Amino acid sequence: MWRNCVRLARGLGRSAVLRPDPKVSRCGVVRGLSPAVPCSPLWNSVTWLSQARQSKDYALPNSSWSQGMMDLYSRFLEMCKDGTWKRIPSYSNSIDHIPESLKLTSEKERKETRFFPRNMNTEGVGFEYAMFLNPSEKRMVCLFQPGPYLEGHPGFAHGGSTATIIDSTIGGCAIFAAGRVMTANLSINYRNPIPLGSVVLVDSKVDQVEGRKVFLSCQVRSIDGQRLHAEATALFIQLDSTKSLQQQMSS
Amino acid sequence: MWRNCVRLARGLGRSAVLRPDPKVSRCGVVRGLSPAVPCSPLWNSVTWLSQARQSKDYALPNSSWSQGMMDLYSRFLEMCKDGTWKRIPSYSNSIDHIPESLKLTSEKERKETRFFPRNMNTEGVGFEYAMFLNPSEKRMVCLFQPGPYLEGHPGFAHGGSTATIIDSTIGGCAIFAAGRVMTANLSINYRNPIPLGSVVLVDSKVDQVEGRKVFLSCQVRSIDGQRLHAEATALFIQLDSTKSLQQQMSS
Numbered sequence: 001m002w003r004n005c006v007r008l009a010r011g012l013g014r015s016a017v018l019r020p021d022p023k024v025s026r027c028g029v030v031r032g033l034s035p036a037v038p039c040s041p042l043w044n045s046v047t048w049l050s051q052a053r054q055s056k057d058y059a060l061p062n063s064s065w066s067q068g069m070m071d072l073y074s075r076f077l078e079m080c081k082d083g084t085w086k087r088i089p090s091y092s093n094s095i096d097h098i099p100e101s102l103k104l105t106s107e108k109e110r111k112e113t114r115f116f117p118r119n120m121n122t123e124g125v126g127f128e129y130a131m132f133l134n135p136s137e138k139r140m141v142c143l144f145q146p147g148p149y150l151e152g153h154p155g156f157a158h159g160g161s162t163a164t165i166i167d168s169t170i171g172g173c174a175i176f177a178a179g180r181v182m183t184a185n186l187s188i189n190y191r192n193p194i195p196l197g198s199v200v201l202v203d204s205k206v207d208q209v210e211g212r213k214v215f216l217s218c219q220v221r222s223i224d225g226q227r228l229h230a231e232a233t234a235l236f237i238q239l240d241s242t243k244s245l246q247q248q249m250s251s
Numbered sequence: 252m253w254r255n256c257v258r259l260a261r262g263l264g265r266s267a268v269l270r271p272d273p274k275v276s277r278c279g280v281v282r283g284l285s286p287a288v289p290c291s292p293l294w295n296s297v298t299w300l301s302q303a304r305q306s307k308d309y310a311l312p313n314s315s316w317s318q319g320m321m322d323l324y325s326r327f328l329e330m331c332k333d334g335t336w337k338r339i340p341s342y343s344n345s346i347d348h349i350p351e352s353l354k355l356t357s358e359k360e361r362k363e364t365r366f367f368p369r370n371m372n373t374e375g376v377g378f379e380y381a382m383f384l385n386p387s388e389k390r391m392v393c394l395f396q397p398g399p400y401l402e403g404h405p406g407f408a409h410g411g412s413t414a415t416i417i418d419s420t421i422g423g424c425a426i427f428a429a430g431r432v433m434t435a436n437l438s439i440n441y442r443n444p445i446p447l448g449s450v451v452l453v454d455s456k457v458d459q460v461e462g463r464k465v466f467l468s469c470q471v472r473s474i475d476g477q478r479l480h481a482e483a484t485a486l487f488i489q490l491d492s493t494k495s496l497q498q499q500m501s502s
Contacts, residue, residue: 094402094403094404094405095405098405106405106406107405107406111399111405111406112399113399113400113402113405113406113447114376114399114400114402115402115403115409116400116401116402116403116408116409116411116412117409117411119371119376119377119400119401120370125365125370126370148362148363148364148365149364149365149367149370150367150370151345151364151365151366151367152345152366152367153345153433154345154346154349154357154358154362154364155357155358155362155364157367158366158367158368158415158418158419159414159415159418159422159434159437160367160368160411160412160414160415160416160417160418160419161367161411161415163410163411163414163415163418163437164409164410164411164412164414164415165411166411167409167410167411167414168409168411171410182404182410182441182444183410183441184440184441185438185439185440185441186410186414186438186439186441187436187437187438187439188436188437188438189435189436190433190434190435190436190437193433196364
């Protein structure tokens with residue numbers, strides 16, 4: 001996967017980047033394991049996200065994006081043309097991220113809340129990011145430019161902001177594998193701090209699905225691929241839409 | 252530790268809560284291991300944080316705090332009177348959290364950045380929290396009330412916001428054990444989602460110190476102690492103030 005990612009960042013063209021991984025079956029499980037749950041119908045469609053067409057899509061370029069962010073975004077957009085990659089829209093309200101059919105009763109009403117990574121009013125100061133999904137590789141990539149309001153150590157992104165973008169990317173990947181899911185475990189190794197204003201590539205993939213469990217992994221690298229900023233593993237649990245979140249996490 | 256925490260939340264009084272743990276030596280290492288680094292001089296003093304006295308301290312009550320948050324805060328403040336617990340101030344600029352003597356050359360200048368958990372202008376919408384340090388138990392507790400702009404699943408705190416408050420609390424604890432540190436690993440088990448507007452107790456402690464490595468653990472519970480929301484382990488690395496952050500994380 002990483003070799004593909006470096007090629008992608010270096011612009012070696014679609015044929016190199018998008019070659020299907022022989023270890024990944026289209027609707028199966030990575031690394032030769034049998035699928036325990038059927039492939040989510042969401043893998044091949046992001047149309048459910050268009051339900052929120054009246055809401056602003058924040059995963060589009062704005063004047064705060066650096067040239068490096070713009071270049072990488074354009075490269076991914078180019079790779080969307082044949083349908084192998086798909087751009088994922090993003091909204092400031094959490095309920096816009098949930099398909100109508102998967103909403104719990106308590107989630108039908110729009111409230112004055114904000115989706116955490118999209119909670120800032122000013123462009124460029126917080127999380128600037130755009131995600132792209134590769135259904136055949138069960139892979140979600142996020143282009144991330146941390147702004148000056150995400151600071152931890154002076155000049156660098158807070159460990160919590162790195163955890164947030166990893167959780168969001170890897171969680172987005174899990175959603176397309178298993179529908180509604182919730183993080184059960186997230187383990188992050190921080191290798192090199194991420195400078196504020198830089199652009200990094202968060203590259204996540206489904207490793208395995210076992211019943212309601214979805215195992216994923218992720219790497220965060222500089223766009224030239226040379227610097228590993230963080231790597232993570234995660235376990236997500238597929239939710240039962242007939243129960244409340246608290247009911248199923250306690251069980 | 253947890254037994255103490257429940258007693259504390261239930262208000263059984265200082266004598267029960269603050270009884271020294273016989274497994275914890277005052278400047279040593281928890282659980283009978285020999286200390287590999289000398290006790291940080293920061294353990295017994297938070298006066299270095301008063302350097303930022305011209306900056307606003309955000310770890311003070313405001314009108315957005317719920318009654319539950321206020322009650323818990325008052326209880327901890329009461330326990331500060333004999334010096335066993337210490338209230339930790341908190342600022343919106345990262346450099347105010349670093350003692351002057353530990354700042355790198357590049358960190359002397361104040362910039363238009365914001366400390367991630369203190370980046371919102373409006374009270375109550377983001378991270379509302381206050382931390383208290385117990386030096387003799389090498390323990391840092393954080394009272395946390397997540398606001399409506401920290402949403403993940405509708406009505407609940409985003410996994411990244413939970414990771415952020417854990418990283419900040421556990422990191423604060425590590426700072427008092429070893430001076431300047433950086434997160435190397437953070438592993439979180441999410442047990443029960445945290446409702447927005449609720450109040451939880453983030454309770455972290457130093458488990459072990461080995462050379463430059465500081466191992467810590469943490470639990471996040473409802474204030475009545477009945478519900479475990481998350482538990483985490485972390486490894487922090489003590490930094491060398493003569494090197495840049497990137498130099499030492501790469502080594």
